[in-house]
Structures are given as structure tokens and as C-alpha cells.
Amino acid sequence: MQELTRRQQEVFACIEAFIASHSYPPTMREVAEALSISVKAAYDHIDSLQRKGWVRRAAHQSRSLELLVKREPEQTAPEVIEVPLLGDVAAGKPLLAEENCETMLSLPASMLGRGRFFALRVRGDSMIDAGIHSGDVAVVQQQSTARNGDIVVALLDDAATLKHFYKETNRIMLKSANPQYPPIYTQDVRVLGKLAHILRSYS
Numbered sequence: 001m002q003e004l005t006r007r008q009q010e011v012f013a014c015i016e017a018f019i020a021s022h023s024y025p026p027t028m029r030e031v032a033e034a035l036s037i038s039v040k041a042a043y044d045h046i047d048s049l050q051r052k053g054w055v056r057r058a059a060h061q062s063r064s065l066e067l068l069v070k071r072e073p074e075q076t077a078p079e080v081i082e083v084p085l086l087g088d089v090a091a092g093k094p095l096l097a098e099e100n101c102e103t104m105l106s107l108p109a110s111m112l113g114r115g116r117f118f119a120l121r122v123r124g125d126s127m128i129d130a131g132i133h134s135g136d137v138a139v140v141q142q143q144s145t146a147r148n149g150d151i152v153v154a155l156l157d158d159a160a161t162l163k164h165f166y167k168e169t170n171r172i173m174l175k176s177a178n179p180q181y182p183p184i185y186t187q188d189v190r191v192l193g194k195l196a197h198i199l200r201s202y203s
Contacts, residue, residue, distance in 0.1 A: 002052040002053065004049070004052065004054065007045065008045060008048055008049055008052075008054075010035065011031065011035065011042070011045040011046065011049065012049060012054055012055070012067075012069075014026075014031055014034050014035055015031065015046075015055065015065055015067065016067065016071070017114060018030065018031075018034070019067065024063055025063050025064070025065035025066070026063070026065065027062055027063060028042045028043055028046070029042075031046070033143065033144070033145060034115075035116075036116065036142045036143055036144050036193075046065070053068060053069075054067070054068055054069050055067055055068055056068055079108065079109060080106045080107060080108060080109060081106075081107055081108075081109050081112050081117070082104040082105070082106060083104065083105045083106075083107050083112075083117045083118060083119050083139060084101040084103075084104055084105075084118050084119065085101065085102045085103050085104070085105055085118075085119045085120070085121070085137065086101055086102070086118050086119065086120055087102060087120060087121065088120060088121050088122075088123045088160075089120035089121065089122060089123070089138060089153055089160045089161065089162050105119055105137070105139075105199075107139065107197075111197065112139075112196065112197075115141045115142065115143075116141070116142040117139055117140060117141055117142060117193075117196065118139075118140055118142060118193065119137050119138065119139050119140065119199075120137070120138050120140065120153060120160065120162075121135070121136075121137055121138075122134055122135065122136045122137070122138055122162060122198075125178060126163075126176035126177065126178045126180075126181040127151070127162055127163070127176065127177045127178065128177065128178050129177040129178055129179075130151065130164075130177035131198070132151075132162070132177070132198055133200065135200075135201075136198050136199065136200050137198070137199040137200075138153070138162060138195055138197075138198060138199075139195075139196050139197040139198070139199060140153050140192070140193035140194065140195055140196060141193050141194050141195075141196045142192065142193045143191070143193055143194055144190070144191055144192075145191060146165040146167075146191045146194060147165075148165065148166045148167060149164060149165070149166070150164070150165050150194050150195075151163070151164055151165070151194070151195040152164075152165045152191050152192070152193065152194050152195065153191075153192045153193050153195070154174055154189050154190065154191055154192065155189065155190040155191075155192055156174070156184065156186060156188075156189050156190075160192065161174065161184070162195070163175055163176060163184065164176075164177065165191065170187070171185050171186060171187050172185070172186050172187065172189050173185055174186070174189065
């Protein structure tokens with residue numbers, strides 16, 4: 001049995017978790033969305049898992065993934081998860097978010113649940129009516145899709161901004177939670193993740 005790369009281990013664990021939760025295997029699109037990768041990348045990783053003998057799938061058949069390796073469940077879940085703090089996110093005019101990790105935040109695993117997370121420091125007051133203040137730390141679940149009304153971190157002109165997301169017929173609206181700030185309309189935006197938690201220090 002060939003060993004897996006770290007990324008392949010993440011893909012295999014994603015499939016394991018999905019089957020444990022739903023009692024049936026995920027589609028390629030569901031794997032891609034869970035890991036915030038393209039469908040093609042999901043296919044490539046699963047092809048590698050199949051070549052190494054960890055999974056089997058039938059060609060041209062949805063939900064045909066089968067795990068060939070049964071792993072014992074971990075006896076104890078981690079008490080904390082390390083989440084990288086990547087810099088600033090705007091809650092006003094978009095500001096450039098540094099992609100360098102400033103520090104790691106140790107957060108309770110029970111608070112986060114499954115998924116991959118990152119954190120950004122909020123700057124500005126355009127989300128004040130949603131209870132989000134300048135200086136707060138936004139903990140974001142990494143994903144590339146969003147539903148109308150979700151608060152997301154969106155990449156716009158190489159800047160990260162925190163806004164309500166709305167998909168309209170021919171454009172995306174990024175809406176503030178402060179009437180002083182007009183909505184941002186765009187056809188070129190990338191969702192980086194959905195807001196999961198806000199951390200605030202009163203010191």
C-alpha cells in the first residue's frame with residue numbers, strides 16, 4: 001500500500017467524513033466544494049488515491065466512490081485547532097489583505113467543527129449593524145461558494161472585503177451592514193470563505 005501525500009490524506013479524510021455523515025459517498029463536486037478546490041483537482045486527487053489502492057470508483061457513475069482502506073477512528077479528537085491569522089480584511093473600503101500568516105490562533109475544536117479555517121482582522125465600520133466592529137477578528141470557513149445573505153470574505157481587485165453576498169442576474173452585489181456605505185456591484189469577485197465566528201477583545 002503506497003503512502004499518501006498530505007493533500008491526498010486530506011482528500012481521503014474528506015471522503016471518510018462524508019460517508020460517515022451521510023452513509024453514501026460524495027460526488028466529485030461535493031469533494032471539490034468541501035476542500036475549496038476545482039472539480040478537476042478533485043478528479044486528479046481521487047485518481048491518485050485509486051492508483052495507490054486507497055479508493056475505487058466506477059467511471060461515469062455518480063457516487064461510486066468506495067473506500068478500500070478502513071482506518072480506525074481516532075480515540076481522541078483535538079481539543080484545539082490552529083487557525084492562521086492572515087492580516088486585515090476591510091469592512092469599509094476594500095483593503096489589501098496580506099497573505100502572510102501573522103500568527104496562529106488556538107481555537108476550541110468544538111467551536112469550529114469540520115472544515116478549513118483562516119482568520120482576518122476587521123478594519124472599518126461598514127458591518128457595524130451586523131455586530132461586527134473594527135478590531136474584531138473574523139474566523140472564516142474556507143469555501144468558494146455562498147448563498148444570498150451570507151457574510152463572506154470576497155476578493156475584489158486583489159483586496160479582501162467582508163460583506164453580505166447577493167447573486168443577481170448578471171452581477172454580484174456585496175452589501176454593507178451600514179447605510180453610510182453603498183453596495184459594491186461587480187462581475188469579477190472571488191469568494192474566499194464564509195464568516196463562521198467573530199472574536200473580540202475587551203482589554
